Amino acid sequence: MKKLLITAFVLLFALPTYAQRYVTKNGYISFYSKAPLENIQADNNQVECALDSHSGFFVVKVLMRAFVFEKALMQEHFNEEYVESAKYPNALFTGKVQNLKDINFSKPGTYPAVIKGKLTIRGISKPVTAKGTFTVTKSSIKGNAKFPITLADYGITIPAPVGGKIAKTVTITVKVNLNPLK
Amino acid sequence: MKKIKRVLGILFALGILVAAYIWFFVYNKPHRNFEKAKPDITMSARQCYHEFSQNKIHAGGKVLEIYGIPTSVKKSDSLVVVVFAFKKGMFGDNGIRCTMLADNQKKALALSTSDTAYIKGFCAGYNGSDVVLEDCSIIHKSKIK
Numbered sequence: 001m002k003k004l005l006i007t008a009f010v011l012l013f014a015l016p017t018y019a020q021r022y023v024t025k026n027g028y029i030s031f032y033s034k035a036p037l038e039n040i041q042a043d044n045n046q047v048e049c050a051l052d053s054h055s056g057f058f059v060v061k062v063l064m065r066a067f068v069f070e071k072a073l074m075q076e077h078f079n080e081e082y083v084e085s086a087k088y089p090n091a092l093f094t095g096k097v098q099n100l101k102d103i104n105f106s107k108p109g110t111y112p113a114v115i116k117g118k119l120t121i122r123g124i125s126k127p128v129t130a131k132g133t134f135t136v137t138k139s140s141i142k143g144n145a146k147f148p149i150t151l152a153d154y155g156i157t158i159p160a161p162v163g164g165k166i167a168k169t170v171t172i173t174v175k176v177n178l179n180p181l182k
Numbered sequence: 183m184k185k186i187k188r189v190l191g192i193l194f195a196l197g198i199l200v201a202a203y204i205w206f207f208v209y210n211k212p213h214r215n216f217e218k219a220k221p222d223i224t225m226s227a228r229q230c231y232h233e234f235s236q237n238k239i240h241a242g243g244k245v246l247e248i249y250g251i252p253t254s255v256k257k258s259d260s261l262v263v264v265v266f267a268f269k270k271g272m273f274g275d276n277g278i279r280c281t282m283l284a285d286n287q288k289k290a291l292a293l294s295t296s297d298t299a300y301i302k303g304f305c306a307g308y309n310g311s312d313v314v315l316e317d318c319s320i321i322h323k324s325k326i327k
Contacts, residue, residue: 023273025312026258045261045281046306046314048273059272063314065242066306072213079243089242089307177258181274 020054022141022178029062029174033167040074040166042067049176051141053105056097058115060174063090082156083122091121093128103134110135115145121154132174141178146171216304216317217283221247227266227278234308235269235276242307246315248278249300252293262287264301264318276311280318289320297323 027047033040046066050059064085069075079085095117097103103111111134119128132145148169151158158166223241225233227250233239253267253275262282267275280301282290293299303318 025273025279026256026261026263046279046309046316048309048311050273061309061311063306063309066314066316068316071209072211073209075213085307086240086242090309 021050021052021181023050023181024048024176024178027060027174027176029060029172031067031170031172033170035167037166040069040170042069042075042078044068047174047176049143049178050181051097051143051178053141056100058093058095058097058117060093060176061090062092065089081159082151088122091119093117093119095128095130103136105134105136105141108136108138113143113145119149121149122156124154126153130174139179143174143176143178145174148172214304216245216302217286217319219245219302221245221302223247224249226250228268231266231268231276231278231313234313241305244305245302246305247300247302247321248280248315249298251295251297252299253277253295255290255293257291260284262290264290264293264299271311273311278313278315280315282318282320286319290318293320293323296325298325299323 025048026045027049028043028045029047030041030043044062044067046063048059048061051057064083065079067075067078069078095115098114098116099112103113113132113134115130115132117128117130118125126149128147128149130145130147132143135142135144148171150169152168158168222244223239224247227248230239230246230248234241248266250266252264254265256263256265264280264282265275265277266280267277269276280290280303300321300323301315301318302321303315306314306316308314
């Protein structure tokens with residue numbers, strides 16, 4: 001994970017100028033799982049995200065312990081048994097905007113976007129494609145995306161007694177309000 | 183027969199009590215109140231950032247109390263974040279970010295850079311740029327002399 005973070009930093013720092021970099025430290029990510037036993041939702045407002053509007057390079061860092069569940073017990077199980085937050089404290093997404101030529105980051109408007117990259121959870125990296133939008137305003141860029149992930153891809157196993165009653169795929173929602181890096 | 187019925191009745195009542203206990207105090211137990219929690223670690227904000235960024239401390243999941251002079255207080259949507267910045271990084275200033283509890287937001291917004299603030303909160307960990315504290319409350323503040 002440390003190597004991945006360093007690679008992401010180097011890639012982003014190697015990019016031309018500060019003026020093209022947009023960042024936030026309070027981005028939002030949630031995951032939602034609909035299943036017969038019960039629906040599960042967790043929210044995280046401590047997401048760090050950076051976008052380079054020149055190259056389309058996109059980085060998202062997520063502290064796993066910052067996910068808040070409605071039930072304290074669920075939060076404990078999530079951290080201790082499923083994602084093992086003590087061992088793997090961060091998740092990381094590094095990717096690139098695929099349709100960069102269709103987006104004018106200097107002209108206000110809403111643009112559909114496709115971002116392809118690699119999502120690393122529990123030290124396991126898998127390719128991910130997220131569809132969403134960038135809404136460009138005079139002062140910021142708002143990014144929204146939704147995509148599914150399969151828990152087993154990241155080595156997250158659901159214990160047998162509840163295995164059939166908890167969804168194997170969860171929907172990730174990302175909302176970031178990016179401001180120019182000063 | 184009467185004795186068996188009485189034993190069954192007691193067992194049934196006990197079962198109900200155990201189920202109620204599990205429902206209220208295990209399955210639906212409330213989130214921890216970090217405002218009332220005793221801190222596991224108390225240290226200056228500068229030392230805290232230094233120890234996390236040098237990988238000398240692993241306090242994710244613990245209650246931290248830090249003190250120092252805030253660099254800024256940021257408000258975005260429903261969040262108020264007290265920032266202790268120590269370094270420039272890829273995402274802006276790196277340091278300690280304390281997201282305040284709703285009933286402490288007003289106090290946080292009144293902080294100035296001439297105050298030494300003592301802030302307590304749940305440490306979500308270090309993300310490579312910042313030490314993140316959540317559910318924070320202001321324990322005490324004092325003017326710099």
